[in-house]
Amino acid sequence: MKWIKKWKVQSSSGNGEYTVAIDVNGNYGCSCPVWKFRRQECHHIVKVKQSRAEEIKIMGRPEAIPANVKKPIFKDGKILYPLVPLYPSDTHMEATIVAFMLRHGWSMSEIKERRHLPNSWTKKAVLDYFDKYGMKEYKRV
Numbered sequence: 001m002k003w004i005k006k007w008k009v010q011s012s013s014g015n016g017e018y019t020v021a022i023d024v025n026g027n028y029g030c031s032c033p034v035w036k037f038r039r040q041e042c043h044h045i046v047k048v049k050q051s052r053a054e055e056i057k058i059m060g061r062p063e064a065i066p067a068n069v070k071k072p073i074f075k076d077g078k079i080l081y082p083l084v085p086l087y088p089s090d091t092h093m094e095a096t097i098v099a100f101m102l103r104h105g106w107s108m109s110e111i112k113e114r115r116h117l118p119n120s121w122t123k124k125a126v127l128d129y130f131d132k133y134g135m136k137e138y139k140r141v
């Protein structure tokens, strides 16, 4: 996995620290045993997620820019999404882009306006879609 950003988080014992990282898909990993051996979300990841949520609240959500990419990625603090035709287009790709933007702090109403989506595209519908088709990286967080 390719990590694009890393954070140091104090271990709860206070002896040393762990590294939490995020990949281009917005998935988190940690250097602690809970994540390394069980692939479970540890409290270090929770801590980083919380501080990122705070950051988004203060700084606003990241800008999203169409780019020559095959799937949405997070790079240099910005969302880059594939240049695909606006709705109606490939439903799976559209849902992928929407789920990615939701993950990075965009609201559904902002996304709908940007992507010109019909009202049937709700946050629930998109998340249900990924639950059903099981793309691990876009499951509910």
Ligand SMILES: [Zn+2]
Binding pocket: 018, 030, 031, 032, 033, 034, 035, 042, 043, 044, 045
């Ligand atoms: Zn951890």
